[in-house]
Amino acid sequence: xxxxxxxxxxxxxxxxxxxxxxxxxxxxxxxxxxxxxxxxxxxxxxxxxxxxxxxxxxxxxxxxxxxxxxxxxxxxxxxxxxxxxxxxxxxxxxxxxxxxxxxxxxxxxxxxxxxxxxxxxxxxxxxxxxxxxxxxxxxxxxxxxxxxxxxxxxxxxxxxxxxxxxxxxxxxxxxxxxxxxxxxxxxxxxxxxxxxxxxxxxxxxxxxxxxxxxxxxxxxxxxxxxxxxxxxxxxxxxxxxxxxxxxxxxxxxxxxxxxxxxxxxxxxxxxxxxxxxxxxxxxxxxxxxxxxxxxxxxxxx
Amino acid sequence: xxxxxxxxxxxxxxxxxxxxxxxxxxxxxxxxxxxxxxxxxxxxxxxxxxxxxxxxxxxxxxxxxxxxxxxxxxxxxxxxxxxxxxxxxxxxxxxxxxxxxxxxxxxxxxxxxxxxxxxxxxxxxxxxxxxxxxxxxxxxxxxxxxxxxxxxxxxxxxxxxxxxxxxxxxxxxxxxxxxxxxxxxxxxxxxxxxxxxxxxxxxxxxxxxxxxxxxxxxxxxxxxxxxxxxxxxxxxxxxxxxxxxxxxxxxxxxxxxxxxxxxxxxxxxxxxxxxxxxxxxxxxxxxxxxxxxxxxxxxxx
Numbered sequence: 282x283x284x285x286x287x288x289x290x291x292x293x294x295x296x297x298x299x300x301x302x303x304x305x306x307x308x309x310x311x312x313x314x315x316x317x318x319x320x321x322x323x324x325x326x327x328x329x330x331x332x333x334x335x336x337x338x339x340x341x342x343x344x345x346x347x348x349x350x351x352x353x354x355x356x357x358x359x360x361x362x363x364x365x366x367x368x369x370x371x372x373x374x375x376x377x378x379x380x381x382x383x384x385x386x387x388x389x390x391x392x393x394x395x396x397x398x399x400x401x402x403x404x405x406x407x408x409x410x411x412x413x414x415x416x417x418x419x420x421x422x423x424x425x426x427x428x429x430x431x432x433x434x435x436x437x438x439x440x441x442x443x444x445x446x447x448x449x450x451x452x453x454x455x456x457x458x459x460x461x462x463x464x465x466x467x468x469x470x471x472x473x474x475x476x477x478x479x480x481x482x483x484x485x486x487x488x489x490x491x492x493x494x495x496x497x498x499x500x501x502x503x504x505x506x507x508x509x510x511x512x513x514x515x516x517x518x519x520x521x522x523x524x525x526x527x528x529x530x531x532x533x534x535x536x537x538x539x540x541x542x543x544x545x546x547x548x549x550x551x552x553x554x555x556x557x558x559x560x561x562x563x564x565x566x567x568x569x570x571x572x573x574x575x576x577x578x579x580x581x582x
Numbered sequence: 583x584x585x586x587x588x589x590x591x592x593x594x595x596x597x598x599x600x601x602x603x604x605x606x607x608x609x610x611x612x613x614x615x616x617x618x619x620x621x622x623x624x625x626x627x628x629x630x631x632x633x634x635x636x637x638x639x640x641x642x643x644x645x646x647x648x649x650x651x652x653x654x655x656x657x658x659x660x661x662x663x664x665x666x667x668x669x670x671x672x673x674x675x676x677x678x679x680x681x682x683x684x685x686x687x688x689x690x691x692x693x694x695x696x697x698x699x700x701x702x703x704x705x706x707x708x709x710x711x712x713x714x715x716x717x718x719x720x721x722x723x724x725x726x727x728x729x730x731x732x733x734x735x736x737x738x739x740x741x742x743x744x745x746x747x748x749x750x751x752x753x754x755x756x757x758x759x760x761x762x763x764x765x766x767x768x769x770x771x772x773x774x775x776x777x778x779x780x781x782x783x784x785x786x787x788x789x790x791x792x793x794x795x796x797x798x799x800x801x802x803x804x805x806x807x808x809x810x811x812x813x814x815x816x817x818x819x820x821x822x823x824x825x826x827x828x829x830x831x832x833x834x835x836x837x838x839x840x841x842x843x844x845x846x847x848x849x850x851x852x853x854x855x856x857x858x859x860x861x862x863x864x865x866x867x868x869x870x871x872x873x874x875x876x877x878x879x880x881x882x883x
Contacts (some may be wrong), residue, residue, distance in 0.1 A: 290620055311737060313737055313738040313742075313751070314736075314737030314738065314741075314742050314745070315737075315742050315746050316747050317745050317746070317748070317749040318737050318741065318742055318745035319737065322737065365702075366702075369698055369699075369702060372675075372698065374592050374673075374693075374694035374695045374698060375695050375698065379740050392675075393675035393747070394675045394676050394748055395745070397673065397675060397676065397698070398670075398741050398744055398748070400702070401666075401667075401670060401701070401702075401705065401735075401741050402704065402736050402737040402741035402742070404705050405732050405733075405735040405736030405737070405739075406704070406732070406733070406736050406737060406739060407732075408709055408728055408729075408732035408736075409729070409732040409733055409736055411728070411732075412725055412728050412729030412732060414729060416848050420721050420722040420724075420725035420726070421721040421722075421725075422731070423724075423725035423728065424713055424721035424722075424724035424725045424728070425721070427709055427712070427713050427724065427725070427728040428709075428710070428713030428715060428724070429707070430711060431706050431707070431708075431709035431710040431712075432706075432710055434702075434706040435615075435616030435703050435706030435707050435709075435710055436614055436616075436620070436623065436703040436706070436707060437615065438706075439615040440615075440619065440702050440703035440706060441614075441615050441616050441619055441703070443699055444615070444616050444619035444696070444699050444703075445616050445618070445620070447695055447696070448616070448618040474733075493658050501660070526863070530670075554675060
């Protein structure tokens, strides 16, 4: 007799996991920090954001049937890295943005010096979350998670992509150059979210790691293409941030390079690639990962 | 027959270890980064600095007879964290310093955006160094080193101390408050340097960890007291940075609180405490650690 799998309710799954992530973040972020630092750290992280990275980490942790606490630590760690990158990106010397998720950005609210420090402390806290001192996560997993996160956040990942982005304003990047930049800038951390969730398991088949890597690679690129599409199709109220900013800043985007229709088609083609990779993973239940991939491409903000 | 210990030549020991650290840093820093990011990262780290943190890590690694490669990774990781903190500290929204080690600061040389990103990437690279993907460091040590460094760098350590410092300008801190601020701001990373060097050993007696913690605690505070003394007694040419800046900024210091003579006496008393702690460590050879403690207190820049 084969078991009939329970119906998968994507919206309910996301809502439940989101609650867990928000609760964990609210319990962890800025704990032990002086109040003048805890306040901007918590403001930067709590009460907003789609938490797509956290959800990917938790979906991967579930897909490999690893312990939930490990997945939650991985999920929160990637959110802290994402949050710190937004705080620093918004600063006057970078994008000089005053609005984020419909609220004043951290440096507007707390001053530039506190925003700088809060971002720095959030990056460190991500690694604190991955190295609990109470034996709740085996050292092998701690080491793997720290290694994945450091590489995704650093010069060969997110920070490197931001540097290329910064050096590319006003330049005519071709599609391979743009793809490389986004693979680092946003793709690396999205990929790490999936791989860190998976790394919560004691061991994985090489086939599974390769498939999840391909899944996350396609998904990461799709995420950026959709971002570029939304920058021209959505308004500030829906986005919760300034719209049309890339075009105004003469930044290269998939829309400026391919046109709107081809960019939208690319996003859907990447979604198909991601789904095909998932089918190769040899994991029994990847429905949450699949649902998140669909969400990424079909989101409107 | 007991072996006669070789004479310990502190200057030669420091020179040899410094060469190793500089070589390792020059081989590691910014590798894999896009050129626009590698350049400010390397500028921030290479070709300057006393490397006191790196030397403490290597002295501790030697004292516990742990593998040299592990010590070198710990040493370079703490230097990357120290270097990133200087880059961000020097920025206009923080100390707005234009001179560091006799050279233009990173944001003056490369612009603020690149300085911000380079600092962020250096923090991430510290954790990359601690998580080599080639099995050269056992996962247990990787996890311990990442945990120590994250806590020393983050909101309960260096970044937290900087936030307190920032919030204290113009306030009349008393000695316990000043001590708490410095314990976090500079003490935590100096202490981590020693403890990370020691954590390169597979296991340590609790007595040894306690003694090294006390040693590093006294040493970290001594370092800051001497810094405050030098801020009023040394000139910019010797310091390689702007002198008299703390007084000009109305920042509380040990000199403003205790007066110059008592601050100098405190530094020497802390050195004696550090040496006493070392004697309790039950380690066979702590001469390099002792020599470094003397250097910290007797330095003139």
